[in-house]
Amino acid sequence: MAARRYYYSDSITDFLSRSINEIVGVLTLASQHEVNEETSKSWVEEIETMREVLGPYEGRGSVYFEYNIPRMGRRVDVIAVIDGIVFVLEYKTAERKFSREALVQVWDYAIDLKNFQEGSLERILIPILVVPAEKGSRCQMALKHFGDDVYEPLQVNTKRLAEAIEMVLGAVHYDVAPTQTDDQWAKSGYSPTPTIIEAAIALYEENTVEDITKHGGDIDKASVELCRIIDHCRANNRKAICFITGVPGAGKTLIGLNTAIDQFNRGEKAVYLSGNFPLVEVLQEALTRDYVRRDKKRAKDEGRKACTKAEAKSKVKAFIQMIHHYRDLYLEGTEVKGKKIVPIEGYFQSHTDKAYIPVEHVAIFDEAQRAWTKEELQRFMREKKGIRNFPYSEPEYLISCMDRQTNWGLVVCLVGNGQAINKGEAGLTEWIESVHRSYPGWDVYMSDYLIESKDISAEELSLIGKQLIPKEDLHLKMSMRSFRSEKVSIFVNQLLALQKDEAAATLKELEKYPIYLTRNLDAAKQWLRDHARGSERMGLLASSKAERLKAIGINVRYQPNFVHWFLEDDTDIRSSNCLEDTLTEFKVQGLEIDWACVTWDADLRLREDWSAWQHFQLRSGTKWQRINKEINKEYQINAYRVLLTRARQGMVIVVPNGDDSVPPDETRKPEWYDGIYDYLKSVGIREL
Known part of the structure; x- marks a missing residue:
């Protein structure tokens, strides 16, 4: 209520x-x-x-x-x-x-x-x-x-x-x-769009999704549909996999957290799993601090000793975990069906032993498209665990863990798109093929959007035709990341696709979401300070390959403690608000701040005619080396997509001047930076 x-x-x-x-x-x-x-x-x-x-x-x-x-x-x-x-x-x-x-x-x-x-x-x-x-x-x-x-x-x-x-x-x-x-x-309408940290804390305090998010939106419908699916599986002893899709910032993670926390608060067992280490660490720490704060007050009222931080963190970890920890926990119960593999430590046929059955009946995998391929998981098991010839991809292995349940179980896959930034990601196809290969008795829930999208081919869908149960409400169409404008992600996509006219038109619709451009980092920092109020969070962001920003005081090779970066206030020099430390795409994906400064380096630059991006990484400290692999180019574009969509309220983009001294710095040629700046300016981004 x-x-x-x-x-x-x-x-x-x-x-x-x-x-x-x-x-x-x-x-x-x-x-x-x-x-x-x-x-x-x-x-x-x-x-x-x-x-x-x-x-x-x-x-x-x-x-x-x-x-x-x-x-x-x-x-x-x-x-x-x-x-x-x-x-x-x-x-x-x-x-x-x-x-x-x-x-x-x-x-x-x-x-x-x-x-x-x-x-x-x-x-x-x-x-x-x-x-x-x-x-x-x-x-x-x-x-x-x-x-x-x-x-x-x-x-x-x-x-x-x-x-x-x-x-x-x-x-x-x-x-x-x-x-x-x-x-x-x-009594007027209240339609908040909390950060994922704020949302997790509010949900943990037993608020509802309706309390803390826009009413009547995609999130409400998807949450209700997911609850129905959980209830159906429980009541009918069914095992199923459910795909929840949506545009970046639509609230997929919020639905996952809400489900895990709601089940936890009801005394049921569910776990939210993510391979995004910074997201999990920040959420665990934020919820732990909040639990300690609230328990101190309760303990004082009840005349008892307050719980320790370690005790609070243990409670939080019950429903928010790193996916790798969950995977390793059940490794010993892995059953190898029909595989001619020499028995080795780590494989047991006793997978129905209660010790190897997950305690949770609902496992929620965030960014499920990032689960590893069979080759990547084999490499990891060989190098880190000493296990050779591991027979499963991560999707098939994770489904196998839930399949150990003797009655019912549900795997929920939260699926994003256009955000791949790491090698070895299996994508959605492997989840579908895993169900087809090994779990013909499972139900498969997904939205019509996913059925119509290019993420799954018609041939792949035909493999699970009899298992498929379409549910329209499992797709989130509207981004809620920026409450000032829901079209920021559209603008960024057009900008990176070099759709200049379309981007310029969309930018004109972002009246409440200021975007500025400058060559001066100090000016950008002052712009952030002028806009951030109260506990609003501001911060510096840059690509992990932006190594020549070191010349203007941004060292992407030094990665600070991201938990302090996101959670401390500006009385702490480790806070993002102090504008001293910069995070890259790997540390901010899935998280967000109010005001961002994105500093653009020559790792992603334009051809002279603006017809295509050119992709580079610094080698040996003396020159940029061209990136030729298409998948690595995609990772780099997606890195900038992540950076340019982290701010909820507005951002400033810094493009340095480069170096025109004599002799010049060959890694910072002014024409590279001028081309980027001129393109961004031509789209209509205002100069500071």
Whole structure:
């Protein structure tokens, strides 16, 4: 069930007439958690303060307590709407000083409402941090805002709160009054597009997909369809494989996480598996930190010792794992059917032994098209495990693990396209052929889109014709990565396909998604700093082959700790927000930031007539070597596709000037960079 929008609301006039006990009673009844003495005391202090502050504004607005922000998994302490202006107040009654963390928190609330709540699009929002015990001399009352009418947070104590509100109402006015009433504003549609980290945390806190994502979209339909398939397999003792497809950023990973976490919260067994090491590590760490944070609060209320970080991580790893760890866990139970292989350590016929049957009945494989070919898995097993002639591809082996279940099981394949960046990837074909070869009794669910696409041939589909069960809702058509524009991925695809006119036309539709171009890295960094607010994340990105960016201070060979890069705030020098460390396509795929600087090197350059890309990698530190293999060219294009689609809110592209000194640096010829810059400019990307 979706969480209530707020615990208490009233017109200012009626709020002032009610007793404190009556209001606290309403708040207590509405709370979804046990209310302790500390919470009650805070509510009383907030109510008393707001009664004093709102006295002059009877008949001019409304007030709301504990207003829900589902994407963040938190509630705003108080929202006051006066003359249509939305005051977002965060109280820190137990603190004695303003803190950066609290400032970011209240700013995030206001930004979230502006970006994702329909009624806030035309509103002015004023975030205010209230620390009752803070000194008056430390209060900050300057009015500053960005173009979207979200002001920087004011910082006040209770004595200066009334002064702050009066100042705002005297200085800030609507050119055109909002068309919605306060109640219509408060109940207006909420359509967030969380980052995958935010989504995972919100789901783990037992929010629903409906709470934290756009309503009525592809994700809702696909999630419901997947639940039906799980229930059908369980009820009928069926084994099946289900393919969920979608455009980049459509939310496939979110569906996978939601399913794994939802099953976990119900006491069922499901596991989300990914070969994307950075994604798994970042998600595990983020969820672990969140669990520790929440358990500390619960432990304090319950009078017990809080769990350790190691204990929390163990819980998280129960439903989010690296696919390689899962694969190795069940290696000893591998059965080799009809294969003439000399028995060696690692192969056992006792695969039905309970020790070798997966504990989960649902295994969700993210980026399933990246599972390894038979040749690649053989190489890995030989070099890393000492096992020769391993008989399976990764798809067939992973299906075999679930096939050990004695009753039912479901393999869910989340399938992306146009994103291959590594060798040895088997693609979708191997999953289909594996089912045909070895698992004729399994059901196969997929969307009509996949049936009609070029990812599977008609001949391959005919192999599983009797097993195939089409389900239209298993394909996600709409990207949700950028809430400012859903056409960013289309633009990037056209840009990289050298479809100049089409890219230029699409770019004109990206009004709310700024893209800029510059030759100056420092200017690009300043642009990011000027745009990032609250806890919004910005960062530097570059291709793994962009080795001559070292000349301008970007060393792609040094790869920082990506967990710190994604999770720390800008008080930590390891954070992406400090704009000191750069990540490549291998560390950011599947993850995202708000504002990106993509720095373009001569590894991907253009022919003079812009008719084709030229692909290079640096060799021996003295010259670029041409890349000739078509598959490696594809990897390189996809690397830039990944980099150019990481930003949710906007990006700046840096193309260096190259080196025109005497003698020149032969690895940084200006004409290479000029060609890239001129092409990007010709598409219509604005210069800083």
